[in-house]
Amino acid sequence: MPSSLEPAEFIQDFTHFEQHVARLIHKAGWTVETAKPNQPGYDLVIKKGNLTGAVQVKWLKGNVTAPQLLKFADYLDSPEGKQFNFGWFITTKGFGGPALALIRGWDRNTKIRCAIAYENKIVEVNGPEETEETIKTDPPKKVYFGVFTCKGGVGKTTVAGHLAGALALQGFNIALVDLDPEQNLQKLVGDGVFVPNPKGVGTTIQVFDGMDWHEDAARDCQIVICDCSPALERNPIELIQKFDYCIIPTTLNPLGINKHGKVIQGTVQEIRKINKIAHLFVVVNNFKDPGIKRFQLMKQVYFGAYQQISKIDDKFHCIDPEEVCIRSSDLLYYWGIHILENPDNPGSRLAFDLIGGRCHPREDFIKLADYIETKAGLGVLRNN
Numbered sequence: 001m002p003s004s005l006e007p008a009e010f011i012q013d014f015t016h017f018e019q020h021v022a023r024l025i026h027k028a029g030w031t032v033e034t035a036k037p038n039q040p041g042y043d044l045v046i047k048k049g050n051l052t053g054a055v056q057v058k059w060l061k062g063n064v065t066a067p068q069l070l071k072f073a074d075y076l077d078s079p080e081g082k083q084f085n086f087g088w089f090i091t092t093k094g095f096g097g098p099a100l101a102l103i104r105g106w107d108r109n110t111k112i113r114c115a116i117a118y119e120n121k122i123v124e125v126n127g128p129e130e131t132e133e134t135i136k137t138d139p140p141k142k143v144y145f146g147v148f149t150c151k152g153g154v155g156k157t158t159v160a161g162h163l164a165g166a167l168a169l170q171g172f173n174i175a176l177v178d179l180d181p182e183q184n185l186q187k188l189v190g191d192g193v194f195v196p197n198p199k200g201v202g203t204t205i206q207v208f209d210g211m212d213w214h215e216d217a218a219r220d221c222q223i224v225i226c227d228c229s230p231a232l233e234r235n236p237i238e239l240i241q242k243f244d245y246c247i248i249p250t251t252l253n254p255l256g257i258n259k260h261g262k263v264i265q266g267t268v269q270e271i272r273k274i275n276k277i278a279h280l281f282v283v284v285n286n287f288k289d290p291g292i293k294r295f296q297l298m299k300q301v302y303f304g305a306y307q308q309i310s311k312i313d314d315k316f317h318c319i320d321p322e323e324v325c326i327r328s329s330d331l332l333y334y335w336g337i338h339i340l341e342n343p344d345n346p347g348s349r350l351a352f353d354l355i356g357g358r359c360h361p362r363e364d365f366i367k368l369a370d371y372i373e374t375k376a377g378l379g380v381l382r383n384n
């Protein structure tokens with residue numbers, strides 16, 4: 001007896017799926033021809049009246065990725081592809097976040113149409129049906145992170161950008177909202193970053209100016225990370241109220257330690273006037289190993305500064321730098337050098353390059369994301 005996990009016959013392999021797609025299109029009144037074996041660019045040619053279309057049939061176990069779609073779009077724009085009035089990209093399962101982001105970015109005049117073939121019908125994802133449905137349904141709730149401290153220059157932008165990277169590596173699409181008038185995030189990752197995932201669909205980090213921010217502009221993003229202005233009153237209050245988590249970066253050095261303690265107590269008081277629900281995490285950034293003796297001494301003062309807050313606020317977490325901290329690194333220090341190197345076309349990137357097979361920032365930020373999840377969960381994203 002076939003197990004219920006066995007795929008339906010029409011999607012069991014490419015050949016069955018291609019024939020199935022051809023039958024469905026034929027039923028809709030088109031003539032369908034199969035392309036020559038090894039024909040690059042398309043699998044079927046379909047004709048009705050004076051319209052000719054190229055169909056790419058994609059048999060996939062997972063979602064379509066953005067590069068797969070872009071390849072077909074490029075083919076349709078090539079001299080050979082120009083013979084077709086339109087192209088139809090038809091797949092088995094669905095379209096991943098970045099691919100959907102591409103599709104939504106194309107306007108109605110685009111030559112490419114995208115669809116999923118089911119047992120009895122083909123459903124377009126950029127057709128009127130989908131658009132209507134998209135307007136009707138409420139988008140799922142997003143999880144909000146703020147990166148905030150009343151002090152300037154301690155790593156808010158660095159932490160916001162790379163925490164986004166660590167969460168994107170986990171498969172979430174991220175919206176980074178730049179609330180700082182300096183607009184550093186927009187300079188550094190203005191065009192957004194695509195984070196490939198060798199085992200699945202890649203994800204995107206998109207950057208938004210705080211002035212233009214609207215949830216509908218990032219319907220496919222599950223997580224929103226706000227890089228705040230150090231003056232709390234300059235950040236939109238309705239965004240601060242939405243924070244589920246707030247990351248407060250600080251540094252651990254003898255001269256600053258008492259002052260930073262006061263800054264953070266002030267920061268927590270300010271946030272709590274507006275938002276009582278967010279989990280607050282103090283994390284040491286730019287950490288340089290001072291040796292065991294000095295470290296123990298500073299750690300004592302560091303924890304001492306926040307003990308009072310911990311006693312009265314059960315959502316305040318002072319992260320032990322021995323467990324998680326963001327180490328000082330040249331990669332983070334020189335993050336942004338690409339803007340100086342290539343000012344006309346700066347591109348967007350994170351300081352996640354491997355050096356000798358390792359990358360401290362990547363490891364540290366993944367550990368930070370993990371710590372937050374262990375202590376506070378990731379809310380609606382993981383159903384807890």
Ligand SMILES: Nc1ncnc2c1ncn2[C@@H]1O[C@H](COP(=O)(O)OP(=O)(O)OP(=O)(O)O)[C@@H](O)[C@H]1O
Binds near residue numbers: 151153156
């Ligand atoms: N872990 C780190 N290792 C090395 N350099 C770092 C690290 N974190 C931050 N820096 C450097 O410190 C400087 C300040 O960082 P960043 O701009 O992220 O701080 P900020 O709090 O956003 O500042 P502002 O208040 O001006 O917005 C930058 O030059 C950055 O490269």
Ligand SMILES: [Mg+2]
Binds near residue numbers: 157158180182
């Ligand atoms: Mg900043």
